[in-house]
Amino acid sequence: MRVVADIIKGAYSLIVGMGVTIRAFFSPVVTCQYPRETINISPRFRSHTKLVGDPENPDRTKCIVCGMCERNCPSNSIKKIEGEKKEGEKKKTATSYILDFTTCSQCGICVESCPVDALAFSSDYNPVGFRREDFHYDLVKEYEKRKKTA
Amino acid sequence: MCDTIINIVNIVGKEVVRTVVGLIGVFIVVIGNAIMLTWAERKVAGHMQRRIGPKEVGPFGLIQSFADSVKLLGKELLTPANVERPLYFLAPTLIFVPVLVTFVVIPFDGFLQVKDINVGILVILAFSSLTVLSILIAGWGSNNKYSLIGAVRSVAQNIAYEIPLLLSLLPIIFMANSFSLRDVVEAQKGLWFVFYQPVAFLIFFVASVAETNRTPFDLPEAESELVAGFHTEYSGMRFSLFFLAEYTNMFIVSAIAVTFFLGGYQGPILPGVVWFFMKTYVLVFVLLWFRWTFPRVRFDQLLNFSWKILIPVSFLNLLVTGGILKL
Numbered sequence: 001m002r003v004v005a006d007i008i009k010g011a012y013s014l015i016v017g018m019g020v021t022i023r024a025f026f027s028p029v030v031t032c033q034y035p036r037e038t039i040n041i042s043p044r045f046r047s048h049t050k051l052v053g054d055p056e057n058p059d060r061t062k063c064i065v066c067g068m069c070e071r072n073c074p075s076n077s078i079k080k081i082e083g084e085k086k087e088g089e090k091k092k093t094a095t096s097y098i099l100d101f102t103t104c105s106q107c108g109i110c111v112e113s114c115p116v117d118a119l120a121f122s123s124d125y126n127p128v129g130f131r132r133e134d135f136h137y138d139l140v141k142e143y144e145k146r147k148k149t150a
Numbered sequence: 151m152c153d154t155i156i157n158i159v160n161i162v163g164k165e166v167v168r169t170v171v172g173l174i175g176v177f178i179v180v181i182g183n184a185i186m187l188t189w190a191e192r193k194v195a196g197h198m199q200r201r202i203g204p205k206e207v208g209p210f211g212l213i214q215s216f217a218d219s220v221k222l223l224g225k226e227l228l229t230p231a232n233v234e235r236p237l238y239f240l241a242p243t244l245i246f247v248p249v250l251v252t253f254v255v256i257p258f259d260g261f262l263q264v265k266d267i268n269v270g271i272l273v274i275l276a277f278s279s280l281t282v283l284s285i286l287i288a289g290w291g292s293n294n295k296y297s298l299i300g301a302v303r304s305v306a307q308n309i310a311y312e313i314p315l316l317l318s319l320l321p322i323i324f325m326a327n328s329f330s331l332r333d334v335v336e337a338q339k340g341l342w343f344v345f346y347q348p349v350a351f352l353i354f355f356v357a358s359v360a361e362t363n364r365t366p367f368d369l370p371e372a373e374s375e376l377v378a379g380f381h382t383e384y385s386g387m388r389f390s391l392f393f394l395a396e397y398t399n400m401f402i403v404s405a406i407a408v409t410f411f412l413g414g415y416q417g418p419i420l421p422g423v424v425w426f427f428m429k430t431y432v433l434v435f436v437l438l439w440f441r442w443t444f445p446r447v448r449f450d451q452l453l454n455f456s457w458k459i460l461i462p463v464s465f466l467n468l469l470v471t472g473g474i475l476k477l
């Protein structure tokens with residue numbers, strides 16, 4: 001008797017399993033066909049850092065060239081922060097800010113330590129390059145490019 | 151043009167022409183079926199896992215199998231150093247013999263049959279056991295432990311499942327009173343045998359899944375344990391022959407199930423051959439469905455299932471059928 005009960009139970013479980021797969025078969029596809037389609041990147045996503053524009057003067061970024069981020073970076077990924085004082089402005093304006101993305105661990109210490117909130121994470125999820133130097137970003141130039149395309 | 155063809159037919163004899171044309175047709179069906187099924191298998195697998203499956207090569211990825219076969223044809227034929235050479239070369243060819251012979255006796259339509267042998271069923275059953283021989287040869291000849299384990303498993307499994315397969319066909323033979331496949335189909339003019347013999351149909355289908363070595367009974371080639379089982383050492387065209395044989399076997403077991411239980415080419419309105427292929431591919435789809443639903447069984451479960459359940463039940467079924475027919 002137990003054998004028969006087992007067989008019936010087993011057969012039933014097989015049918016349940018087949019029901020699961022056939023329902024999946026007729027349900028819509030859940031994958032994203034990546035190169036053809038993309039999904040929206042979560043705002044929390046951390047790619048390389050970017051400089052944020054100054055809302056009062058879109059020609060410059062918020063960065064005041066204080067060097068806090070460079071000093072705090074645990075991976076020493078930030079180099080060559082240079083700036084100049086423009087005519088009639090109180091603060092310095094960054095002219096060069098090199099981020100070595102090959103060593104950056106996206107820890108966010110630079111973003112947090114910036115006194116004027118000039119840094120943020122970008123959502124650039126697919127950077128590619130053929131040489132190491134392709135990932136040494138000049139964030140000031142990158143900001144200018146972004147401004148132009150915006 | 152027509153006259154010359156008739157002349158040629160008269161000179162070489164009708165039987166020869168029928169066989170040659172039939173074999174060419176069989177080859178076309180075999181290749182076309184394998185190409186279609188490799189595509190269908192991936193597509194079904196994809197959608198059952200809520201993916202798309204092949205989509206890049208051609209519309210809906212239909213050309214994908216062609217691309218794959220060109221790739222396989224272009225591959226170097228690698229022969230490992232210490233293989234048993236004659237056996238190693240023989241196995242992929244031998245696996246094709248049962249496949250072709252079985253096709254010869256299957257009635258695709260009222261007249262579309264290469265040859266109606268009056269012991270057709272016996273021919274199929276006798277030759278389908280040859281598959282296991284070539285698997286054994288492949289496993290032994292490869293000189294590889296995984297291949298050998300796969301082959302040994304295959305033998306145990308095929309012996310265990312050949313018996314219920316045979317026993318589940320016997321009641322049908324009782325009812326049709328003939329060994330010829332065409333007579334079996336003709337006997338189902340009224341009601342298909344699956345309605346008289348649902349148990350036999352189930353047993354036959356389960357046993358034939360085991361015979362084709364497909365999941366959940368794919369122990370001879372269990373990828374996760376045995377690399378690729380008996381065809382571990384095969385590459386290029388030789389591998390693709392095994393591959394081709396597997397997909398053709400799927401078609402064959404479905405075709406036999408259709409012939410014996412689902413009325414073969416019988417059906418209203420549409421021509422018989424269309425009915426035949428439609429029914430067969432529905433069963434093939436069920437086989438694919440099985441594969442992407444069920445996990446592999448353990449070896450003791452596999453043998454227990456056959457010896458303790460399938461064989462007694464099919465014996466019982468046979469006895470009951472015999473008793474009822476006698477009354």
Ligand code: SF4
Nearest residue numbers: 073104105107108110
């Ligand atoms: S995220 Fe971390 S590692 Fe990267 S630059 Fe900023 S402080 Fe350095």
Ligand code: SF4
Nearest residue numbers: 063064066067069114
């Ligand atoms: S901490 Fe902020 S303001 Fe200071 S250099 Fe870095 S980005 Fe510029």
